[in-house]
Amino acid sequence: MTAYRTRILQDVIDRRLTTRLAATRFGISDSHFRRLLQRYREHKQFSVVNRHRGEPGNRQLLPGLAGRALRI
Known part of the structure; x- marks a missing residue:
């Protein structure tokens, strides 16, 4: 695309x-x-790609929270 x-x-x-x-x-x-x-004029090809690629998502659980919930 x-x-x-x-x-x-x-x-x-x-x-x-x-x-x-x-x-x-x-x-x-x-x-x-x-x-x-x-x-696009400023950054050419890099402007078309999502700038948040490789970053953790906003809905990600805190580290260890899933384990605590399963132990309960």
Whole structure:
């Protein structure tokens, strides 16, 4: 999917596609797409990947809590 997204972002930069049409292809608002485009211009390929990759999830239990619950 990232190749598809980068191609659309590059089409907008090359003025072959409008931001409004690109946003509808992504299924997001025009303002959200403009923020994504700005991040792409600054960081290129790394902006398309989720920035929270490799970090623990928000719903993760504290260490040892699952073991305590099972002992009870």
